Amino acid sequence: MKIKIYFSALLLFLFTFTSCNDDDDTPQEKEAQLNIVETASSTDALSSLVAALSKSDESPNSDLISALSGNGPFTVFAPTNDAFTALFASLDGYSSLDDFDTEEEKALLATILKYHVVAGAAVTSSDLTDGQVVTTLSGEGVSISLNNGVFVSDASDVDAQVVTADVDATNGIVHVINKVLLPQSVIDAINLGTLVEVVVASDALTVLEAAVIKAGLVDTLNSDGPFTVFAPTDTAFIALLDMLGDDYTSLDDFDTDEEIQLLKDILLYHVIPAKVLSTDLAAGEVSTALADNTIEVVDNDGTFVIADASDINANISAVDIMASNGVAHVIDKVLLPQAAVDFIADQQPTIVELAIATDDLSLLVGALQQADAGLVDLLGTDGPFTVFAPTNAAFAALLDELGDDYNELSDFDTEDEKAMLATILKYHVVAGTAAFSTDLSNEQMITTAQGEDVTVNLTGGVFIQDATETDATVTTADIEAKNGVIHIVDKVLLPQEIVDALQPNIVELAIATDNLSLLVTALQQADAGLVELLGTEGPFTVFAPTNAAFEALLDDLGPDYTSLADFDTEDEKTLLANILKYHVVSGAAVLSSDLTDGQMVTTALGQDVTVNLTGGVFITDATSSNAEVTTADVEASNGVVHIINKVLMPDTH
CATH class of the missing domain: 2.30.180.10 (FAS1 domain)
Structure with a gap:
């Protein structure tokens, strides 16, 4: 039942109580002998107020008659019968107090009545000041206006006028007013639409609105409930469509029976069949309107997020949007049951x-x-x-x-x-x-x-x-x-x-290095299988003389050796092969960091070279002149090369 207040329609009749004869229905100014409830009960013009107190007290949570019959003191702004009649006329679906027949509606009536009571003081009209705010028993305040009379302002647009002031009672004082006062909480409650109407009214929930219509859930979410709806924003739905891929650019693409049922299941997964305010949230699993599916409320450092069957939680961006049949909380993600997660995975x-x-x-x-x-x-x-x-x-x-x-x-x-x-x-x-x-x-x-x-x-x-x-x-x-x-x-x-496979072997490395071209030529000229040997897995350590080193060797050998091609006899080729073997260490790839001063290293020729680390890295051969390592640790797939500035000479005797 949709309730709406039209405050502009509250054109209330003013009552003027001036006579003091026995026929007047208005309380008289005389020594108080009755409490506030008895005073109202004895006054015909306040019978609706008394009936309202009785109706609210039908709820086990209300006992206003007993309270207002107590010691007090109280100040009561008492609406006349006509004030109640005007209230009912402004409400759709409420023609009398009998229409407040549910526990929720009786509680609403009790809130209205408490808004007319000030506890702890008997405030006369002369004690009131212009602009004064008075806190009522409901917890909300009313304000006083003394402009051309005594008026009481509530949360609506129409003030109540005090038509009879300062009616004494044994436990307080009564001011008769010509309008039922309404607190903001009641205005909010009785103006609420259904959850569907709440969604329709929000600019940020247009896709949710369309989804509810497409899935055929309008009647469900317009029903009595109560429901709690976690409402995804338009941005959240756009993110879902992006996740689904190019085949889903809008809700129109949910066009098969299977897809529409999936959409319906997703929406029901956002609904809890109970009214859960933000203050009621607690960590744990919660059953949803989608049978056999739960969401989880997760405590995230003092705030709550909502976990679904996916790996991403939803954040709550707005809470406690009240509806006549429940409450909505806005979230930044579409919650996905396992069936939807599986469907998305398939897409x-x-x-x-x-x-x-x-x-x-x-x-x-x-x-x-x-x-x-x-x-x-x-x-x-x-x-x-x-x-x-x-x-x-x-x-x-x-x-x-x-x-x-x-x-x-x-x-x-x-x-x-x-x-x-x-x-x-x-x-x-x-x-x-x-x-x-x-x-x-x-x-x-x-x-x-x-x-x-x-x-x-x-x-x-x-x-x-x-x-x-x-x-x-x-x-x-x-x-x-x-x-x-x-x-x-x-x-x-x-x-x-x-x-390892992409690294050149020692021979390939030498061929690719311009400054080692004479070494490559020497290996070929010796024709002793050294090229093939140094192309195998190894590992080897090679001390590789530069071109300049070979040229210096040829100079030392005299005019008969102007190039490596002059090593052309078998004996000369054997000599060249032995010289080259003296530069090779088999079975180990020895980096410069592995060398020690004075270390003797056995070469493939069978003779040793000696390491000297004084002032650099030097290799001592059978001559009196050391070779210096000018470039160390050139790695190859089958070993390591150290480039030296001299051809090492073995003992040839």
Whole structure:
């Protein structure tokens, strides 16, 4: 029943009580012999007030007649019968006191009556001052106006006039007024619409309104209730539509019976079949109007949030929006029951579909296809997976780093190269979990589908460490897919297996180094299988003389040796091979930090060289002149190279 007060219609009759004869129905100014209730009961013009007190006292929570019959003192502003008649005329659905027949309505009547009582004082009209605010028994105040009479202002637009003042009673004083006073709480209560009307009246809840209509829940939420509704804002519904993907741009896209039923279930999940004010909220699970589904009220550092079947809680942005059939609280997220979470998951693209739809991941898609290792099919399965997805720029940088033989992904065309590409891609995949950025911790090590770990670094951002010296930055995190989550990174991650494979071996490194070209020539000229040996797994340590070192050696050997080609006899080639073996240590990749002063290192020739660390790193051979290490620790896939400025000479005797 919708109730509305039309205060402009309160055109009340004024009563003037001037005579003192026995026929006058108005209380007379004489020595008080009756209490306030008895005084009102003996006055015909106040019979509606007495009836109202009796009606309110039908509630077990009200005992106004006894209270006003007590010692007091009280001051009572007593509305006349005509004042009550005018009140009923202004209310839809209330023609008499009999219409206050529910416990809630009797409580409402009690609040109105308490608003007419001042406890603790018998205030005469001469004690009143203009503008004075007097607190009533209801807790709300009335204000006094003495402009051309005595008037009492309530929360409405029409004041009550004191038509008879200072009627003494044994426990206080009565001022007869020509209007029923209404506190703000009552005005709010009796002007309330249903929950549907509350939603319709809010500019921030237009999508909720449309959803309620589409789901056929208008009659439900217009019924008596009581209900509590957690009302998502328009922004919350837009976020839900975004989550559902391109197929759901508005509520109009909920057009099948299954989708409309889902929408109805989502809305019922926002309804509690009871009136729960914000002061009634307590941590714990609460049953909703969607059968067998609960939401959870969560204490979040002294405020409450609402948890649903998803991973994201709803914040309450406005509370206690009262309706005639319950209360609404505004929230910033559409609450999702498990059925809706499952439905949304089904609408999301898989990781592969998401990558295909993302322009900046086109080279990743191309790499998955080129590797031809079943990775496309794998990342289309249920998962869950976590994928660190390199951008197109990241793949372009990798191709540049690999050199002229790899200008595009199609250059991975042999079985070995495709296997290498598949190994790289597997190093970007974590199987068995969808790890969001909030799940990551600093220094966390995560095992990839390739078998090696990546390490998380959260210092100043989110970084992923691979087997190289350069971390990948997560530029976009938490792109949720149907079967996992994608984090976009700015670098192709490389496992140690690939780092090792991509490193040149010692021979390849020497060939690629201009200043070691004569060393390469010497290895070839000696024709002793050294090129093949230094291309094997090793490990080896090589002291590599520069071109200048070889030129100095040729000068020392005299005019018969103007180039390495002059080592052309078998004996000369054997000599050259022995010199070169004297520069090789087999079975260990010895870094400069592993060397100690005076250390003797056995070479592949069988003779030792000696390490001297005085003032640098020097290598002592069988001559009286040391070689200086000018560039140390040049790593190769099968060992380490130390570049030296002299050709080491063994003992040839």
